[in-house]
Amino acid sequence: MRTIDDLDVAGKRVLVRADLNVPLQDGKITDDGRIRASVPTIQALREKGAKVVVCAHLGRPKGEVKSEYSLAPVAVRLGELLGADVTFATDVVGESARGVVAGLDGGQVALLENLRFEAGETSKDDGERGAFADRLAALAEVYVGDGFGAVHREHASVYDVPRRLPHAAGGLIVTEVEVLKKLTEDVERPYAVVLGGSKVSDKLGVIDNLLGKADRILIGGGMVFTFLKAQGHEVGQSLLEADQLDTVRDYLRRAEEAGVEFVLPVDIVAATAFAADADHDVVAADAIPADRLGLDIGPESGKLFASRLAGTKTVFWNGPMGVFEMEPYSHGTRAVAQGLIDSGAFTVVGGGDSAAAVRTLGFDENAFSHISTGGGASLEYLEGTTLPGLQALED
Numbered sequence: 001m002r003t004i005d006d007l008d009v010a011g012k013r014v015l016v017r018a019d020l021n022v023p024l025q026d027g028k029i030t031d032d033g034r035i036r037a038s039v040p041t042i043q044a045l046r047e048k049g050a051k052v053v054v055c056a057h058l059g060r061p062k063g064e065v066k067s068e069y070s071l072a073p074v075a076v077r078l079g080e081l082l083g084a085d086v087t088f089a090t091d092v093v094g095e096s097a098r099g100v101v102a103g104l105d106g107g108q109v110a111l112l113e114n115l116r117f118e119a120g121e122t123s124k125d126d127g128e129r130g131a132f133a134d135r136l137a138a139l140a141e142v143y144v145g146d147g148f149g150a151v152h153r154e155h156a157s158v159y160d161v162p163r164r165l166p167h168a169a170g171g172l173i174v175t176e177v178e179v180l181k182k183l184t185e186d187v188e189r190p191y192a193v194v195l196g197g198s199k200v201s202d203k204l205g206v207i208d209n210l211l212g213k214a215d216r217i218l219i220g221g222g223m224v225f226t227f228l229k230a231q232g233h234e235v236g237q238s239l240l241e242a243d244q245l246d247t248v249r250d251y252l253r254r255a256e257e258a259g260v261e262f263v264l265p266v267d268i269v270a271a272t273a274f275a276a277d278a279d280h281d282v283v284a285a286d287a288i289p290a291d292r293l294g295l296d297i298g299p300e301s302g303k304l305f306a307s308r309l310a311g312t313k314t315v316f317w318n319g320p321m322g323v324f325e326m327e328p329y330s331h332g333t334r335a336v337a338q339g340l341i342d343s344g345a346f347t348v349v350g351g352g353d354s355a356a357a358v359r360t361l362g363f364d365e366n367a368f369s370h371i372s373t374g375g376g377a378s379l380e381y382l383e384g385t386t387l388p389g390l391q392a393l394e395d
């Protein structure tokens with residue numbers, strides 16, 4: 001992959017695809033890790049005299065303009081971190097964007113509004129996506145891919161725009177790939193993978209491939225309930241991928257045949273509502289009341305998971321064990337984070353929310369071997385498939 005040192009960017013308009021998908025609460029950024037991770041590449045381009053046009057997505061607004069998904073607060077924080085003004089365009093490829101970009105001098109930075117306000121960004125229709133990619137590419141003369149957390153998405157800004165402009169990988173992508181490569185080549189065993197979070201349908205699929213790679217697979221977070229249901233247990237109102245039950249049964253059967261250890265929670269924190277102040281109790285994992293939803297793994301499961309991480313040499317973790325944003329449901333995530341640290345293994349934590357969790361729960365980032373900005377992206381990278389956003393940069 002070419003890097004930004006291989007590009008002539010002085011005085012040129014450079015479109016940087018970053019991953020600035022940060023958690024927000026009441027319009028306030030609760031963890032700015034992904035913004036900080038994007039700063040070095042932007043700073044390097046400024047120093048080279050580029051006119052830097054940053055583009056990114058926030059959440060999943062599905063092609064509609066929704067003010068709660070505006071990148072405006074991110075522009076402010078990015079400016080603070082860069083120590084420079086960041087001009088915010090109130091649209092993606094419209095009049096505001098064109099005006100803001102035209103007004104940039106070398107070394108200056110602009111941020112476009114949320115890419116996913118445009119249906120073309122995520123469209124599965126090549127024509128629609130291509131038409132949007134044309135408009136986005138027209139804003140710039142050079143493209144730099146640096147949004148590692150989104151490289152698994154075949155989206156216009158990730159996959160189609162680099163095919164239209166001279167391109168290179170930014171420093172964040174280079175670093176992420178360097179570290180994750182180690183987990184695909186010479187992984188030290190026992191190798192454990194911990195999966196949780198809420199993007200269940202996205203991430204269940206990677207287990208297929210992990211069965212041939214990991215020695216232990218620990219399941220927490222919103223992933224749990226599809227497994228418990230597949231084993232015949234009641235999961236109440238918990239997150240469930242009802243159409244994946246056969247797939248999950250197949251995983252459990254194949255894991256047994258292959259000698260891969262599946263570790264599922266033995267207890268669950270079950271609440272009456274998705275709220276911090278809802279009534280909640282620890283219940284056995286096979287006895288979740290029909291009117292409750294599981295929002296964390298229970299204390300016995302926290303201990304069990306930590307014990308199964310002890311003695312491992314490599315751990316990859318994506319997805320919080322519970323709704324860590326609410327204190328009553330944060331203990332499982334805390335136990336697993338501590339379990340990783342205590343294992344003494346080579347530990348990689350991946351994912352926007354997983355990385356935010358370890359920081360907001362007060363863990364020292366340096367206690368982990370690597371904190372990746374990508375969850376789904378790193379999981380798919382570990383599968384060994386070529387990711388659209390990396391392939392586009394290699395071509």
Ligand SMILES: Nc1ncnc2c1ncn2[C@@H]1O[C@H](COP(=O)(O)OP(=O)(O)O)[C@@H](O)[C@H]1O
Nearest residue numbers: 197198199221222295322323351352353354375
């Ligand atoms: N049992 C659960 N039910 C609903 N949501 C959950 C549950 N456990 C974890 N979550 C949520 O999962 C989210 C993170 O999931 P995900 O995006 O897949 O992780 P990452 O960003 O680390 O890849 C968090 O916001 C957390 O609140």
Ligand SMILES: O=C(OP(=O)(O)O)[C@H](O)COP(=O)(O)O
Nearest residue numbers: 021149150351352374375376377
């Ligand atoms: O948050 C992200 O991924 P992650 O939750 O897997 O870390 C990325 O910004 C990608 O977002 P998407 O999963 O909505 O495409």
